[in-house]
Amino acid sequence: MSKFDPIRPFYEAEANAAIRQIIDDPMLEAMMNFTFPNDNPSHWKDLMRHTHSLRDFQINFIYPALMMVLEKSSDGLTTGGFEALEPNTAYLFVSNHRDIILDTSLLNACIYEKGLVMTTSAIGDNLIKKPFLHMLSRLNRNFAIRRGLTGRALFESSLMVSEYIRKSLLNENRSVWTAQREGRTKDGNDVTQKGVLKMLTLAEDVDNPFGFFEKIRLVPVSISYEYDPTDILKMPELLAKSRDEKYIKHENEDFVNLLRGLLGTKKRIHIQVNGVIDQEIKAISALEISQSEKLSQLASLIDVKIWGGYKLWPSxxxxxxxxxxxxxxxxxxxxxxxxxxxxxxxxxxxxxxxxxxxxxxxxxxxxxxxxxxxxxxxxx
Structure with missing residues (x-):
């Protein structure tokens, strides 16, 4: 048993057994029939039965599915800044967040195409409550962030996530993706939550938690959709917010958002990698200010990098x-x-x-x- 079992992706040795558990699931069949419309299902099922690693599952099944999504629902994906990244190197990618699945999946597709280390990626456990989606997310190297916790349970969960991210980056040389805030940005105003940055430091030395950022390579990422495929689905929450009302999601809202994000119209998409902010982090770390003020300065720096790298469309x-x-x-x-x-x-x-x-x-x-x-x- 590992302390990270409640949140971690599958291990490589678990991949084949996990695939075999979902291979006849109607949702997987629909996904693969969309991905390989001219293929006999017996062919892709046979390939899956002989798949024994998360990487092979991602490359042979998730990646082609994404390419089909782009072909059917977008006018193409462009990128910038990846040339500043090095192969065989782990990065902490912190990005703005618009779409539940696509943001991290498209980034990983670009990372794969450019021969870089693919990420383990944060996903809210509210999005993977359906057993099939939970299995698929673990095969796609997602780790779960538990939602709706308070008090001691929230701290312990956050500490576990911090330890898992630290282990991935520093011990396993595995890149990590996380959004700049909890949940997607609904109103278009991409602002980094200091609480997200504080969570990342929980597993670090208590005397200098900010020192964590000096040990890693933090890369702000800007993801820009010409049309947000879920724009109208975000309206009820924004309307409630304008009335100072608490917004309560309906039962299948996350799943509907997930599907609309994949299949809805996006037009053009751009992903901009905004460089490793190592020198800036060293400068902040050297300041004689409190840990809280350092996190605030880092949050502002990430904001400026993401804003500056955002591709502005005619929309x-x-x-x-x-x-x-x-x-x-x-x-x-x-x-x-x-x-x-x-x-x-x-x-x-x-x-x-x-x-x-x-x-x-x-x-x-x-x-x-x-x-x-x-x-x-x-x-x-």
Whole structure:
């Protein structure tokens, strides 16, 4: 028994047995029929039965599934900054978070294509309550973050996650992906939660917890979708927030979001790797300020890197102009692009409700404001 059994992915030796448990699951069959539409199911099932490692499962089944998702629901994926990363090197990737499955899966696809160390990735346990999804996530090298805990249980769970991440990076040379905040950014304002950074330091020396960041290679990542496939699904929560009401998810909400994220329209997608921030971390660590203030400075640094690397699409500029009733960014989009975005807005949002319209537009407009902020801060 390992202390990490409640949260860890499968070990390599467990991979084949796990695959055999789900090989006849209708959800896996649907996924593989989508991935290999011209293939006889007996062929991919035979390949799966002879798969004995997580890497082979990811490369031979998850990767082609992602490529099919991109082909069917996007206008392509572009990347930048990967040339700054080295092979056989573990990185802690901290990214903005828009989509439940795609963010980390697309990053890993790029990492694989570029010959780098693929990640073990954080996923909320609320997203993998269905037995099939739980098995699939462990085969895809996800580790679980327990949600809904408080007090001592929350601390103990956070400490276990911190220890697991530390072990992955420093002992196993395994890269790690985590979002900059708990859960997805619903309103488009990508801000790093200091609590996430504090959690990462829990397993470090109590006299200098910030020292953890000097031992690893932290890489901020920006993920940009031209159209957020789950934009309309985020509206009820944003509406509740605008009324200062507690939002309660319906029973299958996470699963619906997961499917819409995979199959919904995205247009273009860009992933930007924003370099290893080792020198900046050393500078923060040397400051004679409290650990809390160091975490705040690191959170702000990650924000600026993510904002600066965010690829702004016509949808972002259009939304910003519509939100503020201006044409300040009209040179960044065409008449046809604006009409297409307005058609999406009209088709998805009850435009008689100004709060919904503002929330929808803000979701796309925020990255423009944050990009401008990043440029101003870079000048200082």
């Amino acid at each position: 972002n500029y259009i939304a910003h102009d519509l939100l503020y009733g201006s044409d300040n960014f009209s040179s960044y989009y065409t008449k046809d692009e604006k009409e297409a975005f307005e058609k999406r807005l009209l088709g998805k949002v009850d435009t008689s409700n100004p709060v919904l319209v503002k929330s929808f537009l803000s979701m796309y407009a925020y990255p423009v404001d944050n990009s401008l902020k990043a440029k101003e801060l870079d000048k200082k």
